[in-house]
Amino acid sequence: MSDAAKTPSGPLAGLRVLDLSRVLAGPWCTQILGDLGAEVIKIEQPGQGDDTRRWGPPFVEDGSRDAAYYLCANRNKKSVAINLADPRGAEMIRKIAIDCDIVVENFRVGGLVKYGLDHASLSQINPRLIYCSITGFGQDGPYKDRGGYDFLIQGMSGLMSVTGRPDDQPGGGPLKVGIPISDLVTGLYAATSILAALAHRDRTGEGQRIDMALLDTQVALLANQASNYLNGGMLPRRLGNEHPNTVPYQDFACADGDILVALGNDRQFRDFCKLIGRPDLPDDPRFAVNGGRSPHRQALQDEMQPAIARWKSDDLIAAMEAAKLPGGRVNDIPHILADPQIAARGLVRDMTRSDGTPVKILGYPGKLSKTPADYRHAPPRSGEDTREVLMTLLNIDGAELTALMEADVIAERLR
Template identity: 85%
Template structure:
């Protein structure tokens, strides 16, 4: 194909073909995972425009594309074809790709692809084995189905922001969003999990199916212990800053030269930590002997622990905790953690080279497979750089017909 070369996929999904009609983050995050695992992903972009996130900067990549760094985080291991699905000729090309695809991922509004003949009913009639995943803010049914859903809205509506941030009575108190688009990212993860389950079902039965993924559903499902505290214990979760709603102490403390994190998960660890900081008496206090007592008496315990911890230098206390096999650490900023020797040893940061020679750094797939590791075949593509290859090699479009489609604006080659 033109554009990116075509190295052989080695991941566990090698041989699986994905038609990616999604943009921004939740859908592309899902398809990037599938691509990392070896699937062939064909990303369809609007001619002359491309994925919205290509312009979500600064910062921008300093090359001819001027693609935003945001776009680069979610679009490796894909080929980009610029096809106008609103044109009947473009929609027909996409249907031909879908006829031979295993998976379609889209994040249009509910019913938005029906008029183009690219909805599940239309494509499954052509390809009954197709697994078709729709990602929306609120799902395919329910009173909110026609609303647009964005990560920030979902974080607030889901209850996540009601438990994130400092308490209202503290300086800086109030609801706070998470520092990454967590609702989009986790919906992408759940979508990939669901698609893999559907592939297993298809392997057994030959049947494809429609998967309905909603950002709100996903984010509410992640309330996990906080929701269970309310559903099964009547406890209304609230903002606790860096404290844990159940386990104590599990928070940040100030040392003589900076803050550290203390994450003690059981009574044994608590006793060992108290001995370490010179307060072996604390576990003998009836209020603090077990977590059931420490949790409601957390403020009294904190007042006892803080002076003892404040005498330590942070590096010394972290080293002492590590020697005692107690979980603790510091709050890293992004540059520090990306340069951390553990991250380097695990190969989390990787370099990829775009078709024009530009180097792009990405965060790799975190799972380590003993037999079929994730692979890194294509750097995030420039918009439309694989249009010619997809249409001529995959669909058999002639050079004359391709030229006519380009002239009519139905398809486009490189946007940049």
């Protein structure tokens, strides 16, 4: 059975999502809904498709030449190429929305009004619709009309002010996170909010609008750093690999490389000091409890580093594991993807595109005992489901499809 022929089996099976989003935050959200069983219809611009199809190299070496980036956020979807700027295309999308449960879009504020695809328009024809808008700064406020991009949001939100090494160290200065964290977490929050809206609809029968902003999401993720400032007046700063509150919680140099030490309480600190041959350190009143270790972190590091440097990294990690102390090493991506723990968890999965091209994806991380995620439809080529969806949902016949294609209102890619 091909990936595309599999029937949804997850907890959201029976729900239909109209995906008007592109790039990452929106597609990440809709991929989660698809993994959990929803039917996701991804609308793409004919001849162009999702921007990320061109965000390479690397590219998939098949007829599509889709970028590997695109593959990360678009499985379990059907691709329908409709020109929404054409009134006939917009009308088709409105008709599809009548039979959908969820719409996800990431156009600029007000950008879908002229097509009749905004929340006000679609909720009139489908009051049960859950309509999620994802923008950089939200539907209101002084920045609402600005475009939002992950890199900008990481900087504007304050995240980069606490990421990287201190200014007085080599390589110091603000850094972005190595993945588009603001986009990804906004997609996660959007999916969570949609599930909450579904629960509300189950009780009341009414849909609602969800307003998601990248800046809001990233500021909410400041978590302990923001709380340290709001409730304690502590000004967050860049600490490299150190923790702002818990010490020691950082990297240390062994004889043959660095390891990570993540000690979360005073007992673990005492056990670790004994392990490395410095059982006297907890007797120092500066270091006895975490509240003292944090303001005296440099003095503690100066005491611990020579003892740790005598160890080989594998030996110390093994000794920490035997003592049930949290530690490890920094893996590169090839190493972690080949790690036996990741293999045991089945996170790397093989799928097959409609033309037979094999691709690898990272699966949904949650393990649901009764309704697990499924993987039934590899990331589609642009427009490959146009004919099937329009014939099935809108009862458009072959002759009309041909006329619409000749008028560049829709497009399809032959399998």
